[in-house]
Each structure stands twice: as structure tokens, then as C-alpha cells.
Amino acid sequence: MTASLAPSGKRIRDRCDALARCSEETAALTRVFLSKEQRAANELTLAWMREAGMSARIDAIGNVVGRYEADVAGAPCLMLGSHLDTVRNAGKYDGMLGVVAAIDCVHTLNARGTRLPFAIEVVGFADEEGVRFGATLLGSRALAGTFDPKLLDSRDGEGMSMREALTAFGLDPVRIVQAARTRADVLAYAELHIEQGPVLEAEGLPVGVVTAINGANRFVIEIEGLAGHAGTVPMALRRDALAAAAECVLAIESRCGREPDLVGTVGRLEAAPGATNVIPGHSRFTIDLRAPRDEQRRQAAVDIQAAVASICARRKVRVGIRQTHEGKTAACAPWLQDQIGQAIEAEGLPVRRLPSGAGHDGMAIIDLADIGMLFVRCEGGISHNPLEAITLEDAELSARVFLRFIEHFKPAA
Ligand SMILES: [Zn+2]
Numbered sequence: 001m002t003a004s005l006a007p008s009g010k011r012i013r014d015r016c017d018a019l020a021r022c023s024e025e026t027a028a029l030t031r032v033f034l035s036k037e038q039r040a041a042n043e044l045t046l047a048w049m050r051e052a053g054m055s056a057r058i059d060a061i062g063n064v065v066g067r068y069e070a071d072v073a074g075a076p077c078l079m080l081g082s083h084l085d086t087v088r089n090a091g092k093y094d095g096m097l098g099v100v101a102a103i104d105c106v107h108t109l110n111a112r113g114t115r116l117p118f119a120i121e122v123v124g125f126a127d128e129e130g131v132r133f134g135a136t137l138l139g140s141r142a143l144a145g146t147f148d149p150k151l152l153d154s155r156d157g158e159g160m161s162m163r164e165a166l167t168a169f170g171l172d173p174v175r176i177v178q179a180a181r182t183r184a185d186v187l188a189y190a191e192l193h194i195e196q197g198p199v200l201e202a203e204g205l206p207v208g209v210v211t212a213i214n215g216a217n218r219f220v221i222e223i224e225g226l227a228g229h230a231g232t233v234p235m236a237l238r239r240d241a242l243a244a245a246a247e248c249v250l251a252i253e254s255r256c257g258r259e260p261d262l263v264g265t266v267g268r269l270e271a272a273p274g275a276t277n278v279i280p281g282h283s284r285f286t287i288d289l290r291a292p293r294d295e296q297r298r299q300a301a302v303d304i305q306a307a308v309a310s311i312c313a314r315r316k317v318r319v320g321i322r323q324t325h326e327g328k329t330a331a332c333a334p335w336l337q338d339q340i341g342q343a344i345e346a347e348g349l350p351v352r353r354l355p356s357g358a359g360h361d362g363m364a365i366i367d368l369a370d371i372g373m374l375f376v377r378c379e380g381g382i383s384h385n386p387l388e389a390i391t392l393e394d395a396e397l398s399a400r401v402f403l404r405f406i407e408h409f410k411p412a413a
Contacts (some may be wrong), residue, residue, distance in 0.1 A: 005111055007104040007403055015100040018044055019084070020092040028089040028386060033127035033138060033163040034062060041084050045124045048103050053110030054122065060179040061142035062126035062171060064099075068106045070119040077119035077132045078409050079189045079369065080105070080402075083128030083139065083361055084198025090386020093378065098192040099124040101395070105403040118187055120406065125361050132156045132165075140364035142297035147181030151407075170251040181247035186369040187411040188336055189362060192402050193373060194390060196358045198381025206394045207401055208352040209340045210373035212292040213363050214261075217301045217327035221248065221308060225317040227273060227281025242271040251307040252287060255300060261355050262291045262300055292355035294329050329364040335412050336372025344374075347397065358383075370412065374402055 022040040023029045031037040042064050049056035049066030056066040064084065067077065082098025102122040109116070123143065130136030133154045141147045152173050154164040166173045195201075196371065200208050225241035249266045256264035265288045271280040291297035305321055312319035341351040354375065363373035376398040379389035 005108060007101065007108055007396060007399030009392040009394075009399070012097070012100050012395045012399060013390075013392055015103075016092045016096050017098045021101070029086055029092060030088045030090065030131075031084070032132040033085055034162075034169045038062065038085065038126065039169070042124070045084065045099060046101075048100070049122060052107035054106060059174045059275065060080045060171060060177075061147065062166075063139045063143060063179065064124035066103070066106070066122045068110065068120040068122075069115065070117055070123050070380045071115040072117075072270075075117065075119050076185055076187050077121040077125060078406065079121045079365070080191065080406070081121075081125060081189075081257060082177030082193055083125040084193050085125070085127045085129050085131065085139075087129050087131055087384050088189050091383055091385055093194045093388050093390055094196065094355075094383050095125075095193070095315060097194055097376065097390070097395070101399040101402060104399050105406055107295070108403055114407075116407070116409070118409070118411065121186075127155060128361050133162050136359065137361060137364040140172065140361035142175070142179040143181055143253070144364045144368040145177075146364060146367050147176055147179075147276050148177070152362065159179050173221075178378075181278055181368060183309065183368060185373040187230055188333070188364040188372065188409070189369045190336065190372045190374070190402075190405065191360060191362055192341070192398060193360060193375060194383060194388070195354075195375040195381065196378065196383035199354055200375060200377040201379070201381060203352060205350065205352050206377050207344055207349065207360050207398050208354045208375040209337050209344065210332050210356050210375055211337065212332055213330040213356045213358075213360050214290040214292050215294050215297050216288065216290045217297060218289070218325040219305075219324060220322045220324055221245070221285050221287065222320040222322075223312060223317050224319075225281050225283075225315075226279070226309050228279040230279055232276040238279055239315065239317050240279050241283040241317055244312055244317045244319075245269060245271070245283040245285050247311045247315070248308045248320065249285065251311060252304055255303055255307065256289070259291075259300070262289075262296060263357060264289045264300065264304065268399060285401050290357055292329060292331075327359075327363070330361070330366045330371065332372050333370035333412070336370055339409060340372050340374050340401075340405050343401045343408065347401055374398065374405070
């Protein structure tokens, strides 16, 4: 088999490098929605899609959409893709790898002269990370038909509205509805993405099948105790808001540690007045809770709120618990998990199923079609960081698995 008849790890990595050069900073990778850097990345992607035998266009929200026809023109498609935008000071593979690898799979089919009974569409989503306007998944929501037009009035850090930015990019905000696809168009959506976590690497596995994109709850907890003199108030008479928060943090850690796949994080903790010789009278912390099953996550949220309330009651401090976010789980369809698993097995590898703790475009596309994901090992599990890295071998192997999945894809009965 000649090199052109199989996905190429080197070509995939070179293209991720080329996309990484489309950045608003020279020393770091930052590429946000509707920027001139996005335009440059779109141009590269359009050219690669066309070279791979696809027709390619920019849709009404700025997504790059390539289509490889079925053996019968106009057939519904298997949709593949990921996002082309980045966080600030990003890595080169989060998002881009999935777009570039999918193009390489089509490139291979085209080089072999293979047409399948369904079309393949590859989408490079214009915004997943939500860096510029705060709202995430703009590209995939537009495609799924769930884009909220009220967002057009949101403004970026420079005061430019999304409506103005779309117009400046050469897009017409009133036509965003035209980016929406129908269920009849799309048989399924599959995404290849780096894991962004350390599980596959720890187990020595290059790829895994995603079971679900975890749902999440976020809370802000405020505790009101009584500030006092650090020298004069005996321990038994204190109402220390920070000590209460500390006990809550450990209760959250312990509750989440009891179940596999449930994770809870206190990422921010503040105490006031914040002086060495003053008992903290006030504390405030955040909770981020995620799990692959909604009932599991909701039960954990109930238990944690009860634990926080009971700790604070015992310590005679007042507590306020405010939920700031709840997002439900986007489960990957079992039939797609099975087909992705079969492609992994066919490469002689064990099938590791794991949830995704990070959000992905599939969370929006699930309103349009069943979703499936293939995770690829990344070095140290590091992501959203310029140190993000994968090996050439893993890039090639994961694309080979993905191509196998595409070639053997059978729509749900
Ligand atoms: Zn991503």
C-alpha cells in the first residue's frame, strides 16, 4: 500500500502546525471567532478539503463545511468534525486534530477511488471555546439550529457586537438560520479529539471510545461567620468561616472520590478580611461538579449541598448556596460507541470506554443527530496549554481507526 492510500501522521501533524501559525500572537496560539486569523485557518482548511476531493464552503456562521459525495449524489451524510477556534495561549491539537484527521480520512478514500453509500461531511466549527463573546459552541449550535439570536447583541472585549463582527467577516447575521441542518441530512456525528486528560496515557492506550460528554453543575458558596481577634477568642467559641469552608472542601473531595467518573473541584477559595491576626469572618468558594450520568451528578449535587449545610450548621456559620450553571450530559449513542469500538478492535487494540470531562461540539450537535467520539492520547493529559502534544504514531493510528469506522459505518436501523 502506498503512503497516499492511508492516513498520514506526518501530514496530519504538519497541518496542525500550519493551523497553529494562524494566530493573533507570534509567540503563542490564540485564534478566536470571526478574526482575521480564523479567516486564514478557514482558507487553509478549504484548500485541504478540496484537495481531498470535497466540495467546500463557509456557512452562514463561519464554519468550514466540506462534502464528499456518496456513490449516489445528494445522499444523507455521516458528519465528522471538530473546532478551529482556540483558547488563549492554546495547544495545537485541541479541535484542529479532529478536523485535519477527518480530512485525511477523506483524502485516503478519494485516493483509493472509494465512494460510500452515504456522503461524508467534515466541519471545522468556527467557535467552540467561546473566548471572544463568552458564549460557547456558536458554530455547532448554528449548525444544529439552536443558535440563540439574542447572542448577536453580545459584545467582545473591544465593545464590538457579534452582529458587527459577523458583518465585518463578510457574513450576514440574519442568514445564520441558513447554517442549520436537518435530521434527514445527517445520519450521525463523529468527532476525533485529544483526550485532554491523563487516563489513556496512564493505561498505555493510544485511543478510547467516549461514553458521554459529562454534564456539570457549578455553585458559588458564601459563608458568613464572625471575624474576631486571633489571640483572644478561644477555639471552642469561634465561628471561623474559612475553617468551615475547608471542611466543606474536604467533604466534596470525599463524596466525589467514592464513585468512579464523578469529579468535583473547588477551584477558588477566598477569605476575608484576610489578615494574619484575624479569624476569617467571611469565605466564598466555587464548586464544579461533573459526571457522565445525570442522575449520578444530581444525586452528588444534592448530597454535597446537604453536607455543606450540615457542616455550616454545626459550626454556627450562615451559608448561602447558589447554583450558577447546570448543563446536562450529552450521551454518546451506544450504537456509535460499538462501531467505534469495533474499529479499535480491528487495529488489534483493547477497547477502553471513558467519559469526557471536557465539553465538545457534540453537546450542541446532539440536538441534530446521534453523536460518537474517539479520544486520542495526549502527552501528560495536558491541554489548553502550549505544551499540548501527541505522537506522530498516535496521530496516524487514530486516523486509521477513524477511517475504519467511516468505511464500516452503518446508520442506525
Ligand atoms: Zn476541543
